[in-house]
Amino acid sequence: MAATLLVFSVQVPDVKSDLARALLNDWPAYAAYVISFTTILVVWVNHHGVMENIKTYDRPLVYLNGLLLMFIAAIPFPTFLLAKYFVAGHDESAAAVEYGIVMTCTALTFGAINLYATRRNLFHISFNQFYFLIGNFLYPIGTVAAFFNARLALLIYAAMVIYYGGYPLVREEQVRRASARR
Amino acid sequence: MAATLLVFSVQVPDVKSDLARALLNDWPAYAAYVISFTTILVVWVNHHGVMENIKTYDRPLVYLNGLLLMFIAAIPFPTFLLAKYFVAGHDESAAAVEYGIVMTCTALTFGAINLYATRRNLFHISFNQFYFLIGNFLYPIGTVAAFFNARLALLIYAAMVIYYGGYPLVREEQVRRASARR
Amino acid sequence: MAATLLVFSVQVPDVKSDLARALLNDWPAYAAYVISFTTILVVWVNHHGVMENIKTYDRPLVYLNGLLLMFIAAIPFPTFLLAKYFVAGHDESAAAVEYGIVMTCTALTFGAINLYATRRNLFHISFNQFYFLIGNFLYPIGTVAAFFNARLALLIYAAMVIYYGGYPLVREEQVRRASARR
Amino acid sequence: MAATLLVFSVQVPDVKSDLARALLNDWPAYAAYVISFTTILVVWVNHHGVMENIKTYDRPLVYLNGLLLMFIAAIPFPTFLLAKYFVAGHDESAAAVEYGIVMTCTALTFGAINLYATRRNLFHISFNQFYFLIGNFLYPIGTVAAFFNARLALLIYAAMVIYYGGYPLVREEQVRRASARR
Numbered sequence: 122m123a124a125t126l127l128v129f130s131v132q133v134p135d136v137k138s139d140l141a142r143a144l145l146n147d148w149p150a151y152a153a154y155v156i157s158f159t160t161i162l163v164v165w166v167n168h169h170g171v172m173e174n175i176k177t178y179d180r181p182l183v184y185l186n187g188l189l190l191m192f193i194a195a196i197p198f199p200t201f202l203l204a205k206y207f208v209a210g211h212d213e214s215a216a217a218v219e220y221g222i223v224m225t226c227t228a229l230t231f232g233a234i235n236l237y238a239t240r241r242n243l244f245h246i247s248f249n250q251f252y253f254l255i256g257n258f259l260y261p262i263g264t265v266a267a268f269f270n271a272r273l274a275l276l277i278y279a280a281m282v283i284y285y286g287g288y289p290l291v292r293e294e295q296v297r298r299a300s301a302r303r
Numbered sequence: 304m305a306a307t308l309l310v311f312s313v314q315v316p317d318v319k320s321d322l323a324r325a326l327l328n329d330w331p332a333y334a335a336y337v338i339s340f341t342t343i344l345v346v347w348v349n350h351h352g353v354m355e356n357i358k359t360y361d362r363p364l365v366y367l368n369g370l371l372l373m374f375i376a377a378i379p380f381p382t383f384l385l386a387k388y389f390v391a392g393h394d395e396s397a398a399a400v401e402y403g404i405v406m407t408c409t410a411l412t413f414g415a416i417n418l419y420a421t422r423r424n425l426f427h428i429s430f431n432q433f434y435f436l437i438g439n440f441l442y443p444i445g446t447v448a449a450f451f452n453a454r455l456a457l458l459i460y461a462a463m464v465i466y467y468g469g470y471p472l473v474r475e476e477q478v479r480r481a482s483a484r485r
Numbered sequence: 486m487a488a489t490l491l492v493f494s495v496q497v498p499d500v501k502s503d504l505a506r507a508l509l510n511d512w513p514a515y516a517a518y519v520i521s522f523t524t525i526l527v528v529w530v531n532h533h534g535v536m537e538n539i540k541t542y543d544r545p546l547v548y549l550n551g552l553l554l555m556f557i558a559a560i561p562f563p564t565f566l567l568a569k570y571f572v573a574g575h576d577e578s579a580a581a582v583e584y585g586i587v588m589t590c591t592a593l594t595f596g597a598i599n600l601y602a603t604r605r606n607l608f609h610i611s612f613n614q615f616y617f618l619i620g621n622f623l624y625p626i627g628t629v630a631a632f633f634n635a636r637l638a639l640l641i642y643a644a645m646v647i648y649y650g651g652y653p654l655v656r657e658e659q660v661r662r663a664s665a666r667r
Numbered sequence: 668m669a670a671t672l673l674v675f676s677v678q679v680p681d682v683k684s685d686l687a688r689a690l691l692n693d694w695p696a697y698a699a700y701v702i703s704f705t706t707i708l709v710v711w712v713n714h715h716g717v718m719e720n721i722k723t724y725d726r727p728l729v730y731l732n733g734l735l736l737m738f739i740a741a742i743p744f745p746t747f748l749l750a751k752y753f754v755a756g757h758d759e760s761a762a763a764v765e766y767g768i769v770m771t772c773t774a775l776t777f778g779a780i781n782l783y784a785t786r787r788n789l790f791h792i793s794f795n796q797f798y799f800l801i802g803n804f805l806y807p808i809g810t811v812a813a814f815f816n817a818r819l820a821l822l823i824y825a826a827m828v829i830y831y832g833g834y835p836l837v838r839e840e841q842v843r844r845a846s847a848r849r
Contacts, residue, residue, distance in 0.1 A: 212504035576686035
């Protein structure tokens with residue numbers, strides 16, 4: 122699982138003394154680890170929720186899921202970048218932009234899965250994808266923000282975890298209401 | 304699985320000769336590997352035991368489990384630290400403190416899962432969490448001990464594996480007694 | 486899973502400034518990641534499709550599958566080579582040849598699985614392996630091409646993903662027709 | 668899975684030119700990869716075969732299995748050693764001894780699982796463990812041989828893969844005969 126590789130985003134300091142200070146200076150690496158891990162977790166939980174609602178898999182859906190997996194498996198790379206350059210204290214913007222690009226690709230692929238399954242009528246119940254679509258706009262906005270202010274971008278990425286982490290709660294209720302109506 | 308990444312805690316010595324001596328000098332790295340691997344193993348076995356006793360999962364429980372996974376997936380990092388700085392022979396305390404912090408977070412999250420499931424009445428049978436709570440105190444005690452004596456802290460962390468490794472045996476009997484009563 | 490390790494094919498640039506340019510220069514590494522990830526994905530989907538059609542596993546089939554796994558698990562290595570030497574701008578041919586050798590071994594092992602299962606009558610339905618056999622010739626052709634033109638070889642490897650990615654669609658129809666006839 | 672990490676045993680050469688020669692010189696690394704991967708594969712297949720024959724799991728059996736997992740997960744380390752020092756051309760004996768120690772621990776733990784399950788009458792059918800016991804002697808013999816001749820030790824380790832790879836075939840027949848008698 123890609124999430125377990127995120128641990129390599131926190132580099133083992135190679136110091137002759139005062140390891141404690143080196144570890145404290147690494148705080149952006151810990152933050153990057155937490156943001157990426159919780160992002161992958163939320164994507165996984167939401168993906169599980171969406172897939173439970175699928176009637177039947179066809180080949181394009183399998184490959185769209187594979188594409189999603191490809192972007193999720195790539196998340197450690199921009200996480201390593203964020204951790205390294207926020208600790209180093211330069212080029213934070215470039216790292217945050219790269220992070221945003223990978224996240225935007227992940228969100229767009231997830232959106233494409235929802236769209237495809239809706240169009241081909243593969244969902245047991247249709248559900249309101251308004252909240253999902255907003256996310257598809259917020260990640261590119263975060264990416265653009267990263268050009269000007271890397272810390273602001275990081276706040277947006279962290280906020281997205283909370284935003285999408287709350288999303289399934291909404292959907293679950295819809296599923297429950299839909300089941301009740303049947 | 305995070306546990307397989309622990310193998311990187313033992314660095315491949317880069318020597319021109321006398322590899323045998325270099326390998327013998329690496330013993331603290333082997334010890335760190337064993338302590339962390341068995342810790343993850345015991346957490347996994349106990350987590351499995353607790354989850355078998357769960358009636359139904361709700362979203363907060365899923366995210367609490369995700370948080371537990373996040374701390375477990377972080378365990379390789381302080382293990383690398385322990386291995387590196389015990390072999391190097393300096394800054395052992397800082398490494399052991401970091402290790403203790405990650406372990407304390409893991410234990411507290413596990414405790415929170417138990418507490419939440421008990422409060423929301425999600426367990427099939429309620430069970431005595433006295434032994435579990437003690438562990439939630441012993442890890443911070445080990446962390447404080449690490450400030451003064453890194454080796455003592457390591458002994459406490461190793462002892463915790465045996466302590467929690469014995470825990471499910473107790474619970475299993477309770478489950479059996481409870482099943483018998485039904 | 487081997488695919489998640491592919492993320493290490495994109496090296497975190499170690500620069501003092503202008504990270505953006507370093508990241509843009511890394512485009513061959515991204516290409517290598519995408520080709521290898523999608524290759525593993527397509528092998529996995531096709532393997533799943535073939536194995537669903539198996540009546541019973543015997544020991545040689547288990548070990549042939551293990552051999553396939555061994556070559557798939559090796560894919561990150563030539564991917565790292567491709568990424569490193571295409572970014573460095575020299576020895577691209579040697580890297581592309583090594584990549585082709587691993588791919589040829591993977592394709593041959595998959596072919597051997599099909600052949601063995603057909604001979605021992607382990608498939609529920611026999612299926613036309615013409616498309617599969619062509620792939621077993623195209624990978625060695627790509628490998629030979631790599632000696633003369635590394636970029637052409639990469640194009641062939643990328644084309645193979647599309648070629649084999651379309652393959653199961655054909656087979657699925659055959660399975661459906663065969664089921665209909667029963 | 669530990670086996671996928673074995674790919675890191677083959678180091679990506681860092682050369683200015685003539686990558687082809689560097690790759691050819693790496694042959695001992697490929698050999699180490701193949702020996703370790705097939706060893707893990709055979710252990711996994713045999714372990715699966717033995718566990719299918721288990722009536723019920725108790726806690727000691729779970730922890731014995733965990734111990735086995737700990738030694739298997741450690742296999743990449745001596746594999747990295749073998750690959751590095753056989754390529755470097757010195758200290759091969761120390762690397763091969765370390766490899767043999769990890770293998771001996773793995774074999775002994777597997778033996779202990781068999782012994783424990785037999786003693787506690789946890790197997791559906793008792794089976795002849797004569798072949799298994801021989802392996803428990805051959806790994807330490809390989810380890811002792813490594814002190815004098817590293818290449819001979821490697822041959823013994825490779826032969827063990829074939830030896831234990833053939834083992835389940837024997838057992839399977841026994842299981843079939845036993846089932847037939849029931």
